[in-house]
Amino acid sequence: MTIYASRFGPVEVPANGLWQCRQPLAGFEELRDFALIQVAGQSPFVWLQSLELQPIAFLLAEPRHFGLQYPRPADAEVSGLAGAACQFLVMVTIPENKDEPLRPHHLGPLCLDPGSGEFVQWVLEPGRVAVSAGFRPQTEDLGLAPALLPRLVRWPDGSASPDSRSASIAA
Template identity: 30%
Template sequence: MLIRTARFGELEVNEQDLWTMKNPILGFESNRQFVVLPQNDSPFEYYQSIDDEHLTFVLADPFVFFNDYEFSLDQRWMDMLQIGTSEEVSVRVIVTVRSPRDISLNLKAPLVLNTRVKEAAQIILDVPGYMTRHSIVEQPKEEVKNADSFKK
């Protein structure tokens, strides 16, 4: 199958490599089919819409950056995605790049993917502490100005 993309030009993809969003990405409800485009030697990959050649998300495995990331998957999501075992589940999060010093992951709304049936859903977690902007760039510590000075 040949698809057109604004970012990568024309791509040949196999239909069995297409992912169907059972619960769409917020704000992109009309985009239901995607293909994953891995990047060699990178923790990031592209999630290219089949429905809109201009829509590409950058995804990442959140566990690469936050090894303590965890949540429980409600039964309704397991049923919707036909998940039978944990080995069928893969989790990705959307990456936002605002600048080289401002790169963040959306840990609040991960994509849960069933690798067996190629179905996915974006879910919104009700877990304290997870936000839509978790920085993955270590910020330099602010220098304390005049720390050694003393005024009378």
């Protein structure tokens, strides 16, 4: 299917590039369908683009780039998804003040199950996860977890594989 995203324009999303939110995201309860978009030159970041509202897109990155580590959730903690299959991505806020660091939404990582194409936001109590030490990109490996790659939409079409280790961030 072809979607029109405010940020990217028309984007071709194959069937295996569709993601469904199993439980509504707080503040965005009406949204269920998304695509995970990798833009050439923006590793290690990806976009979670709403398929229902064109302007809605969340910037995501793997928690490891912020020094964050999450335990494996019990299935019930992630709304019945297989906790052991979780591939975590965190939402990232770009501060308006450029002197401030990027902020990961560390209390609400997204647990993505590549097998089912579903994800859920796992909400943790503040004491259960350490505060991020700041953005520290693991420049040796900017690629996403291999399990996510088959469900990634690359934009623009034909861009280099996001699995490549060509760093888009000056180390």
